[in-house]
Every structure is written in structure tokens, then in C-alpha cells.
Amino acid sequence: MKLTERQISTLKNINNGYGQLSNMMSIFSLENKGLIELHPKDGWRLTQLGIDELMKVNNG
Template sequence: MKLTEREVYTLKNVNNGYRELSNVLLIFSLEDKELIKLHPKDGWKLTQLGIDELNKVE
């Protein structure tokens, strides 16, 4: 999957817990691609696919 620089940046923000610094539209775009998921208690978290994609670009 090809991710834009902004998507990668947002994935890194979600991974580091900086959800408030992430663009809302990108968050929902990443959710549609099943790279992140909203957990009721913890907020946004990376899925396994999101972790794999983030590891590819790092």
C-alpha cells in the first residue's frame, strides 16, 4: 500500500499517542484503510496492518 507523507506522519502520531496533533480527515482515511482503529478506552490505536505499513517506511 502506498502512503503519502502526511499519512505516514499521522500514523507515527497515532503510534506515539499524539492523536490531538493529527488531521481528522487523515484519521478517518486511515481508518477506512484499516490501518488504525478506535478503541473506546484507549482512543486510536494502530492495527497490525498499520504497524506493518509503518515498519515498511521506517
């Protein structure tokens, strides 16, 4: 999956618990791709697909 630098940065922010600092357009685009989802108590969290994509970015 092709991600922009901003989307990658947003994934990393959400993974580290800083979703509130992220750009809303990037959040919505990641949600549409199925990489993140909104949990009522926890806020934005990575899906398994999001975790896999983040691992690809970090390793590759």
C-alpha cells in the same frame, strides 16, 4: 500500500500516542484503509496492518 506524507506522519503520531494532534481527514483515510481503529478507552490505535506499514516506511 501507497501512503501520503501526511498519512505517514499521522501513523507515527498515533503510534507515539499523539492521535489528538493529527489531521482528522488523515485519521479517517487511515481508518478506511484498516491501518488504525478507535478504542473507547485508549483512543486511536494502530492495527497489525498499520504496524506493518509503519515498519515498511521506517525501514524502506
